[in-house]
Amino acid sequence: MRGIVEDALEAARLAGASYADARIVDTCHEDISVASGRLESLASNESLGIGVRVIADGCWGFAASRDVTREGAARVAREAVAIARASALAPGPAVLLADVTPVEDSWTGPFEIDPFTVNIEDKLEILLAADEAMRAQSPAIRLTKAEMGFFKVRKWFGSSIGPFIEQQWIESGAGITAYALDGNEVVPRSYPNSHGGAWMQAGWEFVTALDLSGNAPRIAEEAAAILAAPDVEPGECDLIIDGSQVALQVHESIGHPTELDRVLGDEAAFAGTSFLGLGDVGKLKYGSEFVTVTADATLPGSLGSFGYDDEGVPAQRTHLIREGLFEGFMTSRESATVFGTHSNGCMRADGWNRIPLIRMTTVSLEPGTWSLPDLIADTEKGLYVETNNSWSIDDKRLNFQFACEIGWKIENGELAGIVKNPNYTGITPRFWNSCDAVCSEEYWRVWGIPNCGKGEPMQTAHVAHGAAPARFRGVTVGVGR
């Protein structure tokens, strides 16, 4: 592959590019899902291609093709230069890139058992057993879903400043959902997370350790209980959020707003901008003293980890928020020049046919000191919610509304019955400033999110968030109920 990358870079140079990088990406994907006792999907996919990104006449151009040959690479590089020259018909300031030290290196993500070597029968056995265990639990459980998926990625990167980097990793994920129906309502209950389950950079061992079948009866029982439960009572209350939902809260209201390309307006027409400005660094009180947030691409096994980003910048761990104070953005080589600094290595592309964008790595709310039982016991009147069901946030990442699958009333420091449709709403900095407790490392875990959408054409990034349950005071719940 090195020769093909080098041919692309040379063709770009000859065509007049002042900078070029080339990525070849080879991705294998397997997806299996069982629904209500029926095999619903069993599919594998392979995709191989090359993408070449160039700067010519001070503008960006990118072209990509499935033709991974020396001739194809050179053709794509010349096309990228022609596209960059067309960009100059509506030019902005000439593109500048922060320095990076070129390296020759390789990186491999951690795994024990390659899931692509495991028999389909073994995978189906786990899914069918979990699916059956949910349906056996309650007649209210009329629909069930059990799914697992795997990615194997190999990537070769080179650029005109000299690096050549090869990286490879495996991602595995699985989850189950029980749906209770009564003709008027459908309520889901998922394990270990909604929207496709839990995901890690890991092998088959991660899926077997989830014990889907062992958790299936509890999930089904809770789904049936939610269906019979009253709606959450509208009003303001103290809200304790479980780790998986804290992860999504971090994702939407801290991760995306701290992507510097959004702040600079690059995403304005699609997902929006950010309420943050360049002048907020070191000044804005984003959250309370209990809110410390890091972006970490070095965490072993996380979906947000790598050796180098798609600009050849090494993986890093940086603080976004320290004890409530906003410290900095996630950046790229281009955007970092705004501050005259180096990139903190957050540029990733969704495959060979997409340009890298600033993407979250593992953006985590650092653990606090509380145990969950102590936190509940410390809450006189409130609500404890688990597992995301719905999410929405405005184009500046300020006004959000999330709904969870299940809630429990808290009365006099004790869980006091299930409520359904527990949604809550808030304004980002007010919400994070209302955080007065975060649970300890014992409750902290990394939640993989394999479906983060951004960019046009749409890109789906695999990112992650470390999170533990946390408490927020005076939150509006039960909206529109």
Add this chain to the structure above:
Amino acid sequence: MTAEETLALAQHAVELTAADEAEALVVDETLALTRFANNHIHQNVAEDDALVSVRAVVGKRVGVASTNRTDEEALKAVCEAAVTAARQSAEDPSFPGLPEAEPVAVASDRYCASTAAFDATARARAVADIIAESSGRDLTAAGTVASSLRTTAVANSKGVGAAMPTSSARATVLAMGEGTAAGSGWASWTGKDSNELDAKGLGAEAADLAARSANPVDLEPGEYRVVLGPEAVGDILQFLAYTGFSAKAYEEGRSFMSRKLGTAIAQENVTILDDALAPHALGLTFDYEGAPKHRVPLVEHGVLIRPVTDSYWAARGGWDNSGHALPAPNSFGPYPLNLEMMPGDATLDELIGDIERGVYVTRFHYVNVEDPMTVLLTGMTRDGTFAIENGRLARPLKNQRFTQSALKALWWTSGVSAERRFVGEETASLVPAIKVEKFAFTGQTV
């Protein structure tokens, strides 16, 4: 690849698949997108890719494998992988077999040579025209100008064989002012023929809206009479499709249609259908199983009529196959890709003119479902939200959060515009503006 070449490739893949039944889907595509922000092009991309997806059937066992390589070695490998998957998979007693061949009316006007010639230079010139409308008014423009060319073929071992080329082009514009009281405006265009794009007009539409929406004010949460512009109505239709228009959701009892066919859920002025054969429609006239797409009334004069089907869910529910299969494996079920809401007889001014105190919404942002059975949606308004006072658009409003059942919005729809717009991306909908008597705003941005 030409339509003939993609069909030949699909038929060859079917022949290579040693299974009881086999199906191959081949897509050859060239996509390009020029993206601009801050009044200049900042991203500009193009790609060529392909898909060969093979569905193998062994008894009642089904497996699917796909690749983006089209050489003989890769073809043999993907066909073998599909057969291996089928042999190892679990039996589905309900599987009815692959669909039989039916006549397909392949549309000849879905591919435009002008769109194929809409290259990076032409896209950049369109962007420059769009930007000029904002930069001349101290506004900044962001958006996209894009094109896609596809040739799609489906073949199976029962004689299905259909292929056709399609093209589409799209442009979007967000014009924005600067500062905390800035306004923003939106305009979009989607079509088959890039020659029909009026870049200057699109840029002007967004810039006018941005200028008009500056200095927005607060709105108290509550129920209001609203007029939803076509972009917002398009979102509502997409969420109705996502939650309930599929026969899979219907048969599983999780659709608002389940056990309610023949029931009135909206006023008589609400008729929603899916019609891939309509003159304005984008995309294929056959589905991803090669079955002909049929015009399907979904809601007729307020009454629920039927969901859309594919071969599997048609057999499961005793429906006819309406030709709405997505590519296999499809855990989502059949899906309407060419939605349309029929027009009424009012002008937009007449819809607004009837409201003493209400809200006009240009479009929504980041909508999501809180309850699929009532299609309870939450999301924000964006890029042109105005108070309606005494029958006229008045002060611009801050972006509002709504938490509202889409079904109830249809129930309270008291007016439908005669003019419709084609909104969305490659699954664009042809939709009017509507007047809704009760629509719940539950918060706003700051």
